[in-house]
Amino acid sequence: MPGTGERAPLLFLHEGLGSVGLWRGFHRRIAAATGRRSVAWSRPGHGRSGPPRSPRTPSFMGEEATRTVPALCAALGLERPVLVGHSDGATIALLAATVLPVGGLVVLAPHVLVEEFALTAIRAARTAFDDGGLRARMARHHDDPDAAFRNWNDVWLDPGFRAWDVRDRLGAITAPVLGVQGDADPYGSAVHVRTVAERAAGPVALTTLPCGHDPHLELPATTTAVVTRFLDGLP
Template sequence: MTVTLLNHRAEGPASAPPLLLGPSLGTSLALWDQVAPELSAAHRVVRWDLPGHGGSAADLIGAGATVGDLAALVLALADALGVDRFAYAGVSLGGAVGLHLAVHHPERLTSLALVCSSAHFGGAAPWRERAERVRREGLEWLAASADARWFTPGFSVPELVRDHRRADPEAYAACCDALAAFDLRDRLADITVPTLLVAGREDPATPPAHLREIADAVPGAALVELPGASHLAPAQVPRAVLAALRTHLDGPSASGLAVRREVLGDAHVDRAQARQTPFTARFQDFISRYAWGEIWTDPTLSRRERSMITLTALVAYGHYDELAMHVRAARRNGLTPEEIGAVLLQTAVYCGVPAANSAFATAQRVLAEEEAG
């Protein structure tokens, strides 16, 4: 018998640790567009659509559905992909699915992250009323107020609002039924997997107090509050969500990517990530973890000193494309053009005049571009 699975997208090396990402009600897997590609450098990222949302079939659930029904669909997807145990992160309703898994199927999870979610969603009555109106009138009236419910004033992600309008009303209403019946407050102390709570300080739907309630009850849980973020934090403040998830999933070495961005600039790292393929993903992860997460974060030398050492080494081996990148990095680390020139002059003595000659040409071009820009 053929089983209909949730629509999903998989990214990252097949051999990497699996990470499943759950969406919020009314959105699609596009909610994770600014976060999932970077997480896929170190993880096999699988993001999925709720029934009737994005590309998932509407008849996967029906009236009276529960969060447990959605969790069963996620487990069926994991089973079909050959994934036994996985890390899980979810937003709002997607986070509720994660909580259900942590309570009822802890053997399947390696860790849990809840983003702008809750152990309860304000009681059954408002959700039942919403479900009834959606079944009666459709979703346009809700989509019209999506920005106000999801983001701080003046911010929007049109693709997500479009996905809201396109969701199937019956499946959306069934998800409301699931939220109406959801309350795991009395089971939070049973959760044993490493747990991260991420709250948006401006979130009216699941305010920080909801995440704090979970953090206080789950043994060893960590709580991060994101200023300027409302309900759909991965879309509004993706860098902050990414940093929190990396630290939670990978430990302190995850700071390597942040250091890499600080030294080389967002544009360079974004280009490297955009060019990443399954073949190069492990190498990119190695660079972020080892070079930037261990060497460049070692406080024994300052970043200025590391820039000078790096310039010298690149000249010695004739890596002039890399030299151009690190001349820019040296400027970010506080070296003046005169100091860069002094470093290159010293390479003429110890690395050879021809090497220094090429290095000066490269550096002069970069500095001229920087001045013109």
């Protein structure tokens, strides 16, 4: 969506099973409320985008953050964007901010390490995809639902992913950060946003909401207000 040239543009990075459509209009509401240019895209292997160039490995979030996001910003002329990410997309936003000049970060339910109870939820998602209705629901939003699901689920459940931990990289973040975490999130506890607050070099504001993993979908009005207030306060 277009916006004024006076404020940094917004780049939205969706979650592990997401796509542009699965923001459910959240990006449009934020753009309308702030007057900022807003760009939402389906990451490789999601939505209507083509597949990743190579099979994903446990380092895929770091690779997308340091290669794909800077290339996308350069191609679209997004200077010092504010990165708005959810779940895996929030982690990608955090890691991108360690190498890319950004105007700020909004991270909804980010991940910075692996928690055992989150893996339980991810195993349950595999059962829902293989034996339940998750694949049919994903097929409405992804050209290749199997690739979209496996590229997320297989990596998270790879034994080599247990040691994944990006906490030591957070100190390179100097831009203002808003961290939003649901208090009943089956995929992650407050340890993730608290760690960002402890380790990032710039200012970090934290908001805990009474919801699960998708604050922008479960509490859309509240989340929109929290994010808009943060964006309005950026330099």
